[in-house]
Amino acid sequence: MELYEIIQSRESVRDFAETAIEAEKLEIILEAGRLAPSAQNKQCWRFVVLQDKDNIKRFAKHIGLLGTVNFFIAQAPVVIVACADPKRSARVNGQEYYLVDTAISFQQMMLAAWSMGIGSCWLAAFNEKSVRQYLQIPENIRVVGLSPFGYPKEKNSLYSKAVKTFAGSRNRLELDKIITKEKWNLCR
Numbered sequence: 001m002e003l004y005e006i007i008q009s010r011e012s013v014r015d016f017a018e019t020a021i022e023a024e025k026l027e028i029i030l031e032a033g034r035l036a037p038s039a040q041n042k043q044c045w046r047f048v049v050l051q052d053k054d055n056i057k058r059f060a061k062h063i064g065l066l067g068t069v070n071f072f073i074a075q076a077p078v079v080i081v082a083c084a085d086p087k088r089s090a091r092v093n094g095q096e097y098y099l100v101d102t103a104i105s106f107q108q109m110m111l112a113a114w115s116m117g118i119g120s121c122w123l124a125a126f127n128e129k130s131v132r133q134y135l136q137i138p139e140n141i142r143v144v145g146l147s148p149f150g151y152p153k154e155k156n157s158l159y160s161k162a163v164k165t166f167a168g169s170r171n172r173l174e175l176d177k178i179i180t181k182e183k184w185n186l187c188r
């Protein structure tokens with residue numbers, strides 16, 4: 001697939017087939033993250049990769065922010081937890097860039113995955129303390145996001161249909177709502 005086609009067709013996947021992700025494809029996904037740009041090339045991101053089925057199931061039970069939300073990661077053959085060391089990131093204009101750096105890297109993984117037919121879904125609804133405890137992540141490391149990775153099931157579950165409807169997942173603001181030319185000319 002061409003890059004633009006990958007970007008256009010990508011969608012969050014919340015239903016996964018049992019098919020494993022081939023080792024060489026997982027490596028491409030991880031490599032896509034490693035190659036990402038970062039502020040001052042600090043590469044403050046760190047990733048925990050879960051592939052053990054039982055571990056993923058136990059992890060899914062431990063991360064909840066709101067009860068069973070995001071339980072669907074339990075079916076995925078791979079879960080990647082995106083972390084960052086804020087001390088190793090750049091601070092410019094009073095902004096901490098560890099979130100930006102890690103998000104770019106993780107999104108590159110997701111796009112690389114989608115180019116090979118592998119779905120994912122950014123997740124922020126997790127309890128950071130529980131994730132940290134479960135994975136033995138040190139206190140100085142922030143958990144930025146996590147995502148299941150796997151081949152999409154042919155049919156979406158009722159849950160994922162409901163989330164897509166609730167989140168209005170296909171909706172995007174029109175270009176003229178988000179782009180202004182030559183100077184700021186948008187609503188405040």
Ligand SMILES: Cc1cc2nc3c(=O)[nH]c(=O)nc-3n(C[C@H](O)[C@H](O)[C@H](O)COP(=O)(O)O)c2cc1C
Binds near residue numbers: 012013122124126
């Ligand atoms: C930072 C971030 C956090 C998100 N957290 C969750 C989440 O906790 N649970 C979930 O089901 N989807 C989550 N999503 C997925 C969004 O709901 C989804 O990207 C949005 O509805 C657009 O749909 P699409 O990804 O299918 O284009 C998150 C997305 C992002 C970028």
